[in-house]
Amino acid sequence: xxRNEAQILRKRLIKIKGNKVVDRALKTEIKRYSHETFxxxxxxxxxxxxxxxxxxxxEGWIPDDVYRFEMLPKINPEKFKSLSEAKTIDHKLFPGxxxxxxxxxxxxxxxxRKGKVLxxxxxxxxxxELDQELVIKxxxxxxxxxxxxxxxxxxNLEKLPAETDLVFQEVxxxxxxLKEIYxxxxxxxxxxxxxxKGGEIDIKFINLRFGQGGLKVDNVSRGGFWVSIDIDGKxxxxxxxxxxxxxxxxxxxxGFNLSNIKISFIDEIIYLCKExxxxxxxxGLIGWDICVDENGHPFILEWNASNPWFWDIExxxxxxxx
Numbered sequence: 373x374x375r376n377e378a379q380i381l382r383k384r385l386i387k388i389k390g391n392k393v394v395d396r397a398l399k400t401e402i403k404r405y406s407h408e409t410f411x412x413x414x415x416x417x418x419x420x421x422x423x424x425x426x427x428x429x430x431e432g433w434i435p436d437d438v439y440r441f442e443m444l445p446k447i448n449p450e451k452f453k454s455l456s457e458a459k460t461i462d463h464k465l466f467p468g469x470x471x472x473x474x475x476x477x478x479x480x481x482x483x484x485r486k487g488k489v490l491x492x493x494x495x496x497x498x499x500x501e502l503d504q505e506l507v508i509k510x511x512x513x514x515x516x517x518x519x520x521x522x523x524x525x526x527x528n529l530e531k532l533p534a535e536t537d538l539v540f541q542e543v544x545x546x547x548x549x550l551k552e553i554y555x556x557x558x559x560x561x562x563x564x565x566x567x568x569k570g571g572e573i574d575i576k577f578i579n580l581r582f583g584q585g586g587l588k589v590d591n592v593s594r595g596g597f598w599v600s601i602d603i604d605g606k607x608x609x610x611x612x613x614x615x616x617x618x619x620x621x622x623x624x625x626x627g628f629n630l631s632n633i634k635i636s637f638i639d640e641i642i643y644l645c646k647e648x649x650x651x652x653x654x655x656g657l658i659g660w661d662i663c664v665d666e667n668g669h670p671f672i673l674e675w676n677a678s679n680p681w682f683w684d685i686e687x688x689x690x691x692x693x694x
Contacts, residue, residue: 374437378417385424385615393427394420402429410438422687425616432691436683444679447656453677456658457512459539462672466648470672471663474506475540477532492529499524504542511537521588544673545666549636550582553628557583557590560673561601561635561662563645564680564692567653573646575603576692577685580635584625592684597623599630600689605638607631609688616688641670648672 386392394402402420403413418435434443444453455461460478462470463485473485475495482490490498499506502524510518510533518533521543532538543558550559559582566574578601581590590596592614600608607630611619621631635641645660652658659680661673686692 374440375414375417378421378436381615382417382421382424385421385617388615388617389424393424394429398423398429405429405431406435410435418683422683422690425684425687430691432694433686434691434693436686439682439686440679444657448677449655452652452654455652456655456675456677458537459509459511459674460537462675466651466672466675469644469648469651471541471544473539473541474502477538477540479537480534495529499527507541507543508532509539509541511539519589544663544671547637547664547666547668550580550664552626553580553630554582554584554590554623554626556586557588557596558663558673559583559590561641561660561664561670562598562681563641563660563662564682564685565645565649565658565660567649567656573649575642575645577689578603578638578641579685580607580630582623584623601635601638603638603642605635607633612684612688614684616684637664637668637670640668644670644672648675 399416399420402423403416406415406419407413415435415438418437419429419433422433423429455465460473460476463472475490475498476483476485482492482495484490504524506522506524506527508520508522508527518536520532546558553559559580561578561580563578564576566576568574579598580601581592581596581598583590583596585595587595592598597611597613597619599611602608610621611623611630613619622629641662641664644662645658648660649658655677657677657680659676661675662670663673664670
């Protein structure tokens with residue numbers, strides 16, 4: 373299924389670009405590399421997709437099926453990685469570092485951030501007193517799916533999705549420099565950390581993601597864009613979409629030029645991610661979604677140890693694990 377996904381994505385990309393890079397000779401070369409490196413030529417589809425995205429084949433790349441089904445199970449054991457899908461406990465795992473919830477709903481029971489149980493009338497009264505926009509997230513939601521942005525006065529508890537646990541949070545008031553890029557979504561930094569055997573934590577990549585076209589989420593799978601950031605906080609390369617297609621250097625909606633800007637709070641972001649990974653050393657690879665509030669303080673918005681974003685980063689800026 374994973375290789376079929378790669379084939380479908382590659383066909384879509386070729387159709388969008390109007391040309392293809394992988395001819396018969398290059399496909400043979402990719403299959404040879406796959407067999408020699410990973411023990412089977414069957415790993416070629418993701419590498420072919422990477423090649424279409426990058427414009428050339430790079431030895432050292434790791435196919436996404438190797439990453440997801442061979443690397444991750446060894447580095448991120450199932451019993452630990454699944455905790456990253458439970459947004460309702462992030463503030464417990466990373467106290468002071470993750471966005472605090474206003475309310476959570478577990479198995480149909482509402483609680484405040486300290487665990488005090490509230491009946492539905494108390495919840496309604498509390499929401500009415502807040503009188504502000506909230507974001508409501510399903511506990512195991514991914515890629516921005518299922519997220520609701522609602523005014524607290526307009527929330528109908530009976531109409532909320534019944535099949536999942538929920539977390540209620542304030543909408544982040546992001547830093548002015550990030551809002552200037554695109555004001556409609558919380559524009560987040562994705563930081564990929566690797567806990568090595570000796571205990572050292574590497575930063576494998578950092579990028580800044582932002583929405584477009586009125587989107588309230590910045591997920592690239594939902595139409596958002598991203599730009600790579602080096603560890604000094606400087607942007608490198610153009611704005612890219614999900615397929616790594618160059619959008620340019622300026623945001624298409626706001627016209628904000630992202631070339632050669634420097635993120636002033638990058639050191640704080642890196643420190644937050646490294647310290648947070650030290651607090652959860654049970655997995656080796658974590659993708660952190662970091663927001664920065666209006667005062668310039670970074671916080672964990674979400675974290676992913678189940679399948680941290682990899683393939684389009686590997687294609688455009690890898691190999692990451694040479």
